[in-house]
Amino acid sequence: MALSGIQIYKLLPQTNCKECGFPTCLAFAMKLAAKQIELSSCPYVSETSKTQLAESSAPPIRMISIKAGEFEVKAGNEIVLFRHDKTFYNRPGLFIQVDDSQSLDQITASVKTADAFSVNYVGIDLKVDGFAVRSSSGSPAQFAAAVKAVRQGTKRPLVLISADAKVMAEGLKVLAGEAPLICGANSANWEAFADLAKQANTSLAVSGASLDELADLAEKLKGKGLENLVLDPASKNLAEELAQNTQIRRLAVKKNFRNLGFPVLAHPKSAAAAAQAIAKYAGFVILEQFSPDFVYPLLVLRQNIYTDPQKPIQITPGLYEINAPGPESPVLVTTNFSITYFSVANEVEGSGLPAWLLVTDAEGMSVLTAWAAGKFDAERIAKAVKTFNVASKVSKKRIVLPGHVAVLSGELEGELADWEVRVGPREAVDLPAFMKQALK
Amino acid sequence: MPVEIPKDNWPGVVRKVTLGATAADGGTRSKTITVGGEKTLPFLAFEGPMPHRPVVAVEIKDTPPEDWSSVLLKAWGDAIQSPAAWAKAAEAAGADLIVLALSVTLKNGQPNTPAAAVEAVKSVLAATGLPLAVFGPGQAELDNSLMVAIAEATKGEKLLLGVCEDKNYRTIVATAMANGHLVTARTPMDVNLAKQLNILIHDMGFPLDRVIMDPTTGALGYGIEYGYSAMERLRLAGLQGDAMTQLPMLITPGFEAWKTKESKVGEDVPAAWGDWEKRAINWEILTASTLLQSCADILVLRHPESVQQIKAAIEELMSAA
Numbered sequence: 001m002a003l004s005g006i007q008i009y010k011l012l013p014q015t016n017c018k019e020c021g022f023p024t025c026l027a028f029a030m031k032l033a034a035k036q037i038e039l040s041s042c043p044y045v046s047e048t049s050k051t052q053l054a055e056s057s058a059p060p061i062r063m064i065s066i067k068a069g070e071f072e073v074k075a076g077n078e079i080v081l082f083r084h085d086k087t088f089y090n091r092p093g094l095f096i097q098v099d100d101s102q103s104l105d106q107i108t109a110s111v112k113t114a115d116a117f118s119v120n121y122v123g124i125d126l127k128v129d130g131f132a133v134r135s136s137s138g139s140p141a142q143f144a145a146a147v148k149a150v151r152q153g154t155k156r157p158l159v160l161i162s163a164d165a166k167v168m169a170e171g172l173k174v175l176a177g178e179a180p181l182i183c184g185a186n187s188a189n190w191e192a193f194a195d196l197a198k199q200a201n202t203s204l205a206v207s208g209a210s211l212d213e214l215a216d217l218a219e220k221l222k223g224k225g226l227e228n229l230v231l232d233p234a235s236k237n238l239a240e241e242l243a244q245n246t247q248i249r250r251l252a253v254k255k256n257f258r259n260l261g262f263p264v265l266a267h268p269k270s271a272a273a274a275a276q277a278i279a280k281y282a283g284f285v286i287l288e289q290f291s292p293d294f295v296y297p298l299l300v301l302r303q304n305i306y307t308d309p310q311k312p313i314q315i316t317p318g319l320y321e322i323n324a325p326g327p328e329s330p331v332l333v334t335t336n337f338s339i340t341y342f343s344v345a346n347e348v349e350g351s352g353l354p355a356w357l358l359v360t361d362a363e364g365m366s367v368l369t370a371w372a373a374g375k376f377d378a379e380r381i382a383k384a385v386k387t388f389n390v391a392s393k394v395s396k397k398r399i400v401l402p403g404h405v406a407v408l409s410g411e412l413e414g415e416l417a418d419w420e421v422r423v424g425p426r427e428a429v430d431l432p433a434f435m436k437q438a439l440k
Numbered sequence: 441m442p443v444e445i446p447k448d449n450w451p452g453v454v455r456k457v458t459l460g461a462t463a464a465d466g467g468t469r470s471k472t473i474t475v476g477g478e479k480t481l482p483f484l485a486f487e488g489p490m491p492h493r494p495v496v497a498v499e500i501k502d503t504p505p506e507d508w509s510s511v512l513l514k515a516w517g518d519a520i521q522s523p524a525a526w527a528k529a530a531e532a533a534g535a536d537l538i539v540l541a542l543s544v545t546l547k548n549g550q551p552n553t554p555a556a557a558v559e560a561v562k563s564v565l566a567a568t569g570l571p572l573a574v575f576g577p578g579q580a581e582l583d584n585s586l587m588v589a590i591a592e593a594t595k596g597e598k599l600l601l602g603v604c605e606d607k608n609y610r611t612i613v614a615t616a617m618a619n620g621h622l623v624t625a626r627t628p629m630d631v632n633l634a635k636q637l638n639i640l641i642h643d644m645g646f647p648l649d650r651v652i653m654d655p656t657t658g659a660l661g662y663g664i665e666y667g668y669s670a671m672e673r674l675r676l677a678g679l680q681g682d683a684m685t686q687l688p689m690l691i692t693p694g695f696e697a698w699k700t701k702e703s704k705v706g707e708d709v710p711a712a713w714g715d716w717e718k719r720a721i722n723w724e725i726l727t728a729s730t731l732l733q734s735c736a737d738i739l740v741l742r743h744p745e746s747v748q749q750i751k752a753a754i755e756e757l758m759s760a761a
Contacts, residue, residue: 082676084669119712121661211443238753239760243486250446260443271722272729272753279668279733292714297702297726300661305730307665339662343701350708366663372628429701
């Protein structure tokens with residue numbers, strides 16, 4: 001958390017020497033607080049103050065990055081408890097776990113499948129971010145072989161999971177030159193893991209039974225010179241996990257509590273637990289298995305929760321051509337909320353039937369929301385028809401309203417005298433059938 | 441060194457609302473359901489009490505639904521043929537209460553009538569002892585005529601009657617007031633609109649401890665983040681002391697999730713969408729469990745598997761209380 005000008009002033013020499021170019025130390029402090037000048041402009045500031053000021057300008061939750069080649073997964077740098085307060089910035093990394101007790105062929109094959117997974121959501125290609133390798137065998141050689149098998153199936157960043165430093169050391173040898181996350185340190189093994197993380201330049205996950213233990217361990221590890229930590233609270237159940245994640249986020253963001261100012265790891269065991277991890281503050285999420293029917297909705301959820309609430313995802317209003325429409329093709333109306341647009345556009349495209357899609361400026365809201373807010377009415381639709389010169393594109397003047405705003409049809413007939421106004425289905429998914437039957 | 445846990449000490453508390461009346465209170469329900477009473481954000485037992493756990497309602501229809509996903513129709517089988525059988529099946533699936541959503545038209549294609557709606561409601565009341573909510577088909581005139589008849593025919597049962605919206609709430613509120621029922625107040629994902637409708641209902645002299653608000657939401661992938669944040673902001677306003685937002689929230693993830701293409705369609709969709717049935721159910725579970733985090737008190741669901749999983753999650757989340 002940034003310090004105020006007064007707090008900074010207390011750390012300055014308070015001699016008003018003017019050498020920084022400002023008349024008083026207080027004026028200089030104010031400029032510093034506003035980040036309009038560097039501390040180095042003050043020649044007399046003490047070393048202690050320098051350290052304190054540097055710390056105060058660091059983000060409350062340290063950004064941690066897991067890297068392999070060109071791939072990078074980042075978490076941290078969050079500054080709020082509720083997305084409506086600003087936004088959540090770094091979408092939690094989603095990792096698929098394999099176990100070193102599985103056969104090597106099986107590991108490579110399953111990793112390849114998940115690695116190739118890609119699903120399109122509102123024009124964005126969603127994929128998993130990386131893989132986690134857990135040692136349940138306890139054998140260093142078997143773990144190293146499993147890590148190698150994973151590496152054969154993917155180039156994405158990895159998380160290695162074992163509490164045994166010897167096992168971890170063997171696994172790490174396979175990943176020379178990468179920056180994986182190792183998972184990790186606990187109160188019994190932390191010194192050995194601190195050495196491993198330092199040597200291999202990895203991030204280090206720290207687990208503890210309570211926040212006291214976590215904070216304590218984090219402090220010890222920082223004492224050893226480690227900065228890139230991830231917290232792995234050993235929560236017993238969903239209730240404890242929610243409480244701990246909330247407490248960690250609050251301590252970091254509101255109290256600037258450095259020892260817990262790191263991203264949190266989650267190992268959800270159910271769909272509800274995964275949703276909770278996404279909504280409530282996880283930085284890295286490790287799933288025990290990969291299945292498209294679950295990973296697809298989970299990736300969508302992550303996308304939704306991490307959308308900036310101040311910027312609804314919008315499409316530029318205009319007349320869009322789908323399947324090469326001609327003068328006889330119908331004009332379908334929708335709003336410029338991107339989810340609405342993509343739902344409608346995908347259906348029309350999938351139907352194979354040509355149509356003009358008139359995207360009106362509804363300030364980025366969906367059909368019903370925009371209608372309720374007075375941003376999607378007959379007047380606006382008629383205006384869009386004129387602005388985008390729709391009449392010049394068609395000979396058959398047919399315009400189709402979304403079923404949810406059937407109530408607008410009378411008014412729209414008034415606005416667009418020579419047009420035939422039709423009411424379409426409420427949901428985009430029913431458009432192809434409607435176009436086939438009603439718009440022949 | 442022990443870490444000092446920061447706690448928010450909220451001045452406000454969510455109202456307690458009780459649905460259903462037993463014989464002792466002039467109804468016929470075998471049990472009642474109370475929601476609300478939170479003095480904290482959900483499930484944070486270290487901070488404040490959440491005396492009543494969120495509950496799961498199952499949505500049933502008075503006539504077999506024509507536009508429901510076949511995944512749902514398969515799950516309920518023949519039960520969808522009669523609201524009484526469906527209510528029993530819903531109770532067996534673990535429902536805490538039943539939501540009967542009335543249709544615009546009857547099985548024979550004719551418009552729904554007060555007599556038919558009353559009969560459907562009575563058959564559900566006879567089939568299950570759970571508290572009941574009844575929602576109109578969503579057309580103002582029809583809603584009002586059905587709700588008035590139902591409210592009068594079930595006086596004293598403390599049904600939750602819906603749906604009150606800013607353009608149509610007076611008739612439903614008046615009949616709920618006269619016949620000892622509750623109402624649900626629905627607004628489109630907006631804090632101020634929700635508050636405004638609560639004020640309008642309150643201004644009619646209706647007691648707020650008989651109002652549940654439905655701030656609505658989008659499904660996962662279709663605007664859930666708007667509903668999520670509207671709910672969080674409403675609850676925070678209530679906890680901060682705004683009396684007109686201190687109401688328990690009902691939310692309909694079942695309705696939202698099951699109208700998405702991901703749930704409705706099994707053919708000609710991308711292979712990356714995975715198994716249809718599992719995906720569809722996951723869509724509902726993820727929508728519902730996310731809204732559980734944004735302060736939902738009543739979650740209206742549609743698939744029995746979702747009911748099980750959401751109930752299990754609630755159980756676990758309440759374990760610290």
